[in-house]
Amino acid sequence: MAEKKCCCCELNSEKLKRLDQIIEEHKTMEGALIPVLHEAQELFGYLPEQVQQKIATGLGCSLAEVFGVATFYSRFTLEPKGKYNIQVCLGTACYVKGADKVLEKLEQLLGIKAGQTTEDGKFSIQDTRCVGACGLAPVMVINDEVYGKMTPDMVEGILAKYN
Amino acid sequence: MGKVNITIDGVNIEAEDNLTVLEAAKQANIDIPTLCYLKKINKIGACRICLVEVKGARGLQAACSYPVSEGLVVRTNTKEIMDARRSTLELILSNHKKNCLSCSRNTDCELQALADRMGVGDVVYEGTAEDEIDDLSTSIVRDNSKCVLCRRCVAVCKNVQTVGAIDVAYRGMNSKITPAFNKSLGESNCINCGQCVAVCPVGALTIKYNIDRVWDAINNEEMHVVVQTAPAVRAALGEEFGLPMGEAVTGKMVAALRRMGFDKVFDTNTGADFTIMEEGTEFIERLKSGKNLPLITSCSPGWVKFAEHNFPELIPNLSSAKSPMSMYGALLKSYYAKKNNIDPSKIFVVAVMPCTAKKFECERPELSATGYPDIDAVITTVELAKMIKQSGIMFENLEDEMFDEPFGEASGAATIFGTSGGVMEAAIRTVTEVLENKSIDKIEYEEVRGNETIKEAELSIAGQKVKIAVVSGLGNARKLMELVRDGKVDYQFIEVMACPGGCIMGGGQPRKIVKEKAGIDVRGERRKALYNEDKRLPHRKSHQNPYVKQVYEEYLEKPGSEKAHHLLHTHYTER
Amino acid sequence: MKTIKELDEIRKSVYEKVKTRVGVESKTEKKSILVCGGTGCTSSKSPKIVEELEKGIRERHLEDKAEVIKTGCFGLCAKGPIMIIYPRETFYTMVKPEDVEEILTEDIEKGNVVERLLAKDIETETLAHTLHELGFYKKQHRLALRNCGRINPENIDEYLAFDGYKALEKVLLEMTPSEVIDTVLKSGIRGRGGAGFPTGRKWAFAANVEADQKYVCCNADEGDPGAFMDRSVLEGDPHSVLEAMAIAGYAIGSNQGYIYVRAEYPIAVNRLKIAIAQAKEYGVLGSNIFGTDFEFNIDIRLGAGAFVCGEETALMTSIEGKRGEPRTRPPFPAVKGLFGKPTILNNVETLANIPEIILKGAEWFSSIGTEKSTGTKVFAVGGKINNTGLVEVPMGITLREIVYDIGGGIPNGKAFKAAQTGGPSGGCIPASHLDTPIDYDSLMQIGSMMGSGGLIVMDEDNCMVDIAKFFLEFTISESCGKCPPCRIGTKKMYDILDRITKGLGEEGDIEKLEELAQNIKKSALCGLGQTAPNPVLSTIKYFREEYEAHIKEKRCPAGACKNLVQYKINEEKCKGCSMCARNCPVSAISGEVKSPFKIDPQKCIKCGLCMQKCPFKAIEKK
Structure with a gap:
């Protein structure tokens, strides 16, 4: 059971800061959502609600839209993967x-x-x-x-x- | 704009070159069936019901999104086309929960009508639609087992209203329309405007009914049940009974309500007159102090929640005056109760609204200044029509009756609250007279009437220039508010209504899609009904309403008094 | 930023070093050890081999005698990891890291050949010293793959050495955009991504539209299961794609390109990134290319696992950052594509051909292949075939030649049953059509399609109903869900197939499948949906009796459908050893020792363990 971390540990502030950076870097890019999701997943291992909400706010789209995109592509995952x-x-x-x-x-x-x-x-x-x-x-x-x-x-x- | 020559089913027509095959076919008197199509809003060719044959193109083409071009040859009714459409419809039906008898859209369902029109036989394919009902929202019930994934709701929510509470998620057979993370609409950023309900072709998105609660209250001997009706209701209720559009059915509506058993039948317009008194006073104060300008109206609950989510920095600009509905409810449970010696806990106030978001407003805990909720139950125009039908009342034959006096007295200014521009016009009528201290004759402000998305005007009131703007539809509101937030415009007063066209086009109004498809200007007809009523009323300015004057004299002292603030004003919170 | 002169100097000096790889004699004594760095060989530890080689060379001070180069795919993946040592062109296969010592001692130091690592030609049974001696390479014509296995893809100099960026130089300095389009048109090249639309016409459409911005997109979202042509080109020769995109940009008037590549291809993505950076550094991408005012930049966008994004409008929607759903056409992308601007989209393999067409001319290209399908086609050959791998053949070659001459036939003495081309959009080609020439139109005629180039061979053990079901399952999980015919229709077809393979098929099922299939083909919104029924239609067409056996006799002739298989003990062969009964996990087998045993079909779970364990091959599957 030791492997499975709760989301509050994983979503530590350092990673969230890095996410802010990623969003900032992509703000002027056309069609930035998918590249940002890729990087966020790389960072967190998956795409929990808090992360998607930050991306939605940062890129100026709705959370429902981010969720729609994240669930469309099979590479994105909403659940943490095993070790x-x-x-x-x-x-x-x-x-x-x-x-x-x-x-x-x-x-x-x-x-x-x-x-x-x-x-x-x-x-x-x-x-x-x-x-x-x-x-x-x-x-x-x-x-x-x-x-x-x-x-x-x-x-x-x-x-x-x-x- | 150029013209092109095209041939549809052997008929040569000249069409404007920016039309689609679907639109051009109308000119040739051909009505191609559609499902996902929504004029100007959703033209994505997704449902494949409007398939036609275009000479030279591979496979069949969606007429709703196929642009016309010179020399285009189209067939719309070959056997191949009709078979393909029917097969697709059968596939859609296989995944649709077919409990039509208990569906609130029974007999008023676009899918049902299509199945009838195309002659679909017995169920060909077994389905897999699973129940998935979300009824946690105060206003809207979602049942994805009926959803046909036409995406009209998404187009309206995302593109027109820019709310984005719902979107398509997942893919293939798993795709569905849902708020993020499969939450309930009630937990999402949905602002309850109900525009999704208004465009849903089936029963996947429906109004959350309060019909039973209202019947229970009426049948409860202990309760003093009063009803108040919003202005937009009278402009559209007749449609449900086949009455001609363009005329308000106020008198018949009052008669029906009385027959249903309400103890008193009042008019929300009276509340609107109080709103004008309070909001007008607020405006005059802000104009003098220069603080928190522009003043932005707050009677549209969809808009208020939208602002709480998206423009928290503009919350101080929102008028603190309650909406007419809630103001009126607070007065009923205080002044009216006292005056008639009724225990306010025994008063049950029902509000009939064109609006699904009013159901959410009704639940706001802060709207209970008397210690009791300002309003006990909100039903929409559609629900009222159902109740009238349930009662067996032959609405169309009723003689006109009047609202109960004296609490039912209202001005023409209040009536036009129901259409975009109406609140502004009503406010200006009063504010101008108060500030200029004389009676004004020209009270019809054409600048704020009409269909434009953003209407603006510069008025001169008591020697002061006042810039006003009127906007309806939240997508338009968002654009305007971004300008306000960024200091790029300098209006002093802005009216916002969440629904495009104002309350007359609210999410609780009778369905407009079929009428609009038939070419009827639903918005124009309903607006006409209100402006006509305004013209006929003896008082057309809120401050002239004798009853309003009386309540201030006897109870509230004056507009903006401490007592008025306690009862008739509210506050907002960032979400 | 390099001048034309500087680039020429690099070409000249590097060519001296690399020319042995194209059979040109060189004075250099130094050996080049080329190790395949494609995905297949990388998976079987080729990076470790490179590492060991480098270490060995360092330790033995062989730096003057040999160098190691990691290349792209050689094609013969079945025999990977692959290594070629120039100038002798010795072709080592199935090399392990442990073999490095011996290779360095014997081959590099002593000049001997390590014979045990040579491949044996399947037909002639002789050892092949060079790759040309293998039947696998004899009928191939490597054009799009010309640099794969020849150059170090991470070194732009090696690309330059083989006339890299010469074609771009030629179009910018000597040709007008319309001359470029003319050349491409005349070459007759058609899109290698599937449908075979003439590339020149696509370019001409976009060139003729006036716009402030246009885009060139490269479709590297190779989603067809069992296909890896594009990946191999990107891994082995990324610059050829970049060069072609710039040429296309010049032709249609665009200064921005996007490569949409699967995120599942990390090696390809990395090499593309390196290649773009190098090309920018040399000034063959960026502004003022070759001193002209032509500017061209390329960005990479990663796909995220959606097959439908291979469809052109879906791909563009995805680059725009949305759900990769196709939209209706017209307007076509050449008029209104990415971000609403005129856009052309070409597949990787198509692009890889372009520089050669420009340099060698349209006539040279159209002399290869057939009249209507010019040039070559790369196929990823897989499944039940000996030489699994990547092959490039001239159009018009027969399927038989690919399967037997190049592919080395079917393993284990089994019979060829069908070849599947075109992936989920294509169809199965039966033995009776083995002599069909492989070109766009012939394949279409027999109910399949070229597709992107996956070619999967099936033998007698493969059930065609099951294969059809496999492809439909793929389509269902990859359908975007926008239109009902694809979203729901393919699922209904799948349900029927599923019933059939479970022995629950009913009379009339085949007709129902056909009717649904036709309606889906006509009604679906995009190419994926319209072609989704093809695997079912083609298997019904050629293997109808197999469907009927499932439906009427509840029997799977190939013995693949678990529910329809029965295990039986052949009483004549059974010696009564009880091995089967002891191994049966559900005690379904019983009997007296030394007399024939019996399987209770009610209890049998068809795991096949008894059959594996029986020492007398007495258990049969029917």
Whole structure:
């Protein structure tokens, strides 16, 4: 449980100050909302309400609009991700080679579904579109580490490295 | 503007070159069905109901957004087109909760009308619409299981009103219209203007009804139930009964209210006359001191909440005078109660308003100077019409009756409160006479009447130049207030109404979409009704209302007195 | 800021160093070790290899004998990480960091070839010493990919060495904008992003509109699952895209470009950033380019995970900072695009061709490929095929050549069933059409489309109903939700397919699918919606009997649909060892030792474990 921080710790004033800076830097840019959301997510790991409200006020748009944009794009997330974010590529090349079975195994082992985070905040699973490593299909990515030519049998051993 | 020659269903027409196929088709007497389209407000081609065939274009095209051009050849009624439209409509219906019988929009639903028109058969596809009702707002109920994602509400809320309380969120099958973070409208920056309700084609956005509460009060023997009706109501209520537009139905409305069982039937216009006395006095004081100018009107509750959210720095400029509705409520529970020896806790004040935001105003805790809420229940014009129908009253046949005397006496100035420019005109009528200390004959100020988004005038009152502005629609108000905030304009008095056109176009008024589609100038007709009534009334200036004079003499002392301040003024808070 | 003369000097001196990479003899003794730094090879630790190489060279003081260059994609991703050592052009595959020691000792120091790292040509079974000896490269024509695997993409000098920014120099100094457009028109090049609209015509439209501001956008939002052509170009040769955008800017009268690139492509984004900074430093971007008054700047905008943003109007809406929803056309972007201004949008691969067209001429380009589909096309070949990777072939080549000659056929002796092109907008091409020439119009005729270049091969184990369902699932989750035909219609189609794959299909389902599909094609707002039914329509067209088997016989011929599969024990093969019963997680298998066992279909959860464990291959899936 230690991994999961409450939002008040994460939204410390230093980060919020940095967010103000980011907003300020983008104020005159046309179409700044998405670049700002990218940077804010980089900063906080996700896009909680307080962050979106600051962006809305700073860029002069409504919170509902910011929320609408943030929920449109699958890269933006409103929930903090696990310490280890496991992406399973479900691009066509991976799919025809059985990526769905890898995902199934992963979900079974961690007891969560794609899009969810384990209770201890350690792992989250994400089914993603083509990560572009089709030569290695099926592909699973944990944070920045890529695991290629996956089979369901390999999942348990790989997870063990992170436990 | 140029002209182009186009062919629609074999008919050659000459159309202005800035039209869409949909608009041009009207000239050829073809009514292409639409759903998401809203003239000047929403032309996004999203719903695919207005599909037509354009020669040379791939696939079918949305007529609402397809611009005409020289030599364009359009078909609107081939079997292929009608099949495609029907198929799309069936898909929409599959995701729409079809509890039509219990829906408040039953028989008045654009989707129902489309299904009828296109001859949709039995349900073809099973749906997945889940109940998702948000009824925490004081004014508006959202039911996304009925939403067809036409986005008219978003266009109105975001682009016209610049409130942005709701927007489209998520995508694909998960997309929905919602306040940020799926909160309730009641927790959002919604200002309750109800313009979204006014444009919703289905029952996804509806007025929060207080009908049952009012019936309960009427049927409660212990309660002395009084009703007051806002000026804009009489300009539109007749529409619900098929009466001709352009004439107020004041007399029939009073007759109906009496038959429904209200103990007293009063006129909010009386309250409006008090508002003019208080606000006019406030204006004269500020004009003299030069402080907190411009004075900005505060009778539109949507505008007030909008200002609290977006222009906190202008709060000192808002008139502290309560709205006519609340002023009147406070007087009913104080002066009226005392005079008629009624326990104010036994008085139940119902206000009939053209406005959904009045329901929010009614709940403001600060509006209870007597120790009791100024108003107990607000119902809209639409709700009143429903209640009249529920009662079995044949409204259209009623003989005219008068408001209860003496508390129902009101001036013509108060009547025009219901339209954009009316408050300003009423105030000027009184302020000019007070300052110049003589009777003025020219009391119709054309400068503040009409359709322009921002109306302004420079008047000379008692040798002093007074610059005034009138604005309606919050998008326009926002523009003007930014100028005021940044010191770029120097008005002394500004009237703001939240709804484009003023109260007559409020979110609680009878639906205008179908009439407007048929080419009726709804706003113009309703405005005409009020100006006509103003002309007919014996007193056309608030300070001439004999009853107002009497209350000041007997009870309030004078406009702006301590007592008047306690009862008839309020304060605002940044949100 | 460099003068034309200075740039020429850089070209000349760097060319001397790099010319061995294009087979030109060089006096230099120094070997160049090119290591693929594309995403595929990076995923299998090529950066570590580069690091080890650099360390080894330092420690062994080999600085005069060898240098390491991280390049873009060589294409043969299946055999990654890939390394080429010039001048001998030795082609090492599946290199591991541990191999570095041996490579340095044997190859660099002693001049031997490390044979165990050479690839074997699948057809001839012989070791390939250079990449040209591999069937994979023989039929390729690398034009858009000309610099991928040849230059260090993070060094503008190497791009310059191969005539980089010469085309921009030529158009600015010698050509009028209309001559540029003419050349592009005459080359016949069509958009490589999918629909194949003639690029020159797009430019001409925008050039003819009067406006105070116009934009050039590059579509690098490669969302087609199973496609990575554009990513490879950006990773391997970012300057070719920048140069082409500037040329386009000059042609239509724009001074501002945007590259809309997927945030999921961090390597590409980083290389683009480096390339833009270098180009500005050299003055080939910015103001007064080549001493003229032409100004051109490029900004990068990151996509955020929405396939629909590959659609041109949606892409522009997204750059404007809104939900990436398409809007109706007309007005077309060439008239009213980004921020309401005339805009052209070209795909990465299209742009990568432009400098070559300018330098070598329209006729040279149109001599490649077919009459109506000129030039080459890059495909990302994946799925059930031996040589997974990136290939660039002349238009008009047959699918058979790609699958068998270049791709090396299907692994494990399985049969080719279909190839899917065009991603979620395309269709499946069956074996009977293997000899169809690959060009825009032929593909359209057989119910598929060129698309951006994903080419996924499927074998007999792939169920076509399941594949159709896979693509619809993709469309559903990527639909923007603006119009009902796409938002709701594709979901209804998916529901039907889902029923069919679960054995709940009904008579008439195929017809229902077809009817819905036709209405969606006609009614949807944008290209994504209009083409969403294609995978279903094409699989129904070519594999109708497979649909019928699911519906009528409740049987999945490919054995892929879990609910329709039954595991059975072949009594003749079963020796009664009880291995299956002991491994069955739900105790669905029972029997007496030494006599045939039985599977209770009611209990079986179809996990397939018994089949894996059976030592006698007695368990069959039907």
